[in-house]
Amino acid sequence: MSVGSGDGRPDEIELRLGAELTNLPIIRSLTSSIAMRADFDLDAIADLKLAVDEASSTLITRAGAGAILGCRFSVSKDEIRFAVSIPSANDAKPSNDTFGWRVLTTLTDHADSRVERDAGPGGQHLVHIELAKRRADGPA
Helix, strand or coil, X not given: CCCCCCCCCCEEEEEEEECCHHHHHHHHHHHHHXXXXXXXXXXXXXXXXXXXXXXXXXXHCXXXXXXXXXXXXXXXXXXXXXXXXXEECCCCCCCCCCHHHHHHXXXXXXXXXXEEECCCCCCCEEEEEEEEEECCCCCC
């Protein structure tokens, strides 16, 4: 099975959907499909689905009415990276002292969050969470 563009560049998959908790099954399903296609083992797929769910739900709870959740998967030979973002009036990063953040750092090989000022109208901020999960048989 080939993952990536064949020239070493990762495949990119983007999803934009309403920031509603009822949309989480769509994100989980896409995560599972991507990880299966990348030949991840069942445990890694389950870990990644749970981590993506936690990151997405963390940001959805910060969303204002009508907000759009942006999700991006970057798939390379040995790793899947997931980035999720949401516009928010609040400029605080998601806390890394919560149980949810502990879940993210336990289930993934990398987890990070950041906030940037959105250039759009209304002075909103863009809150990001980024995760990475390596294949169990990939390089350490």
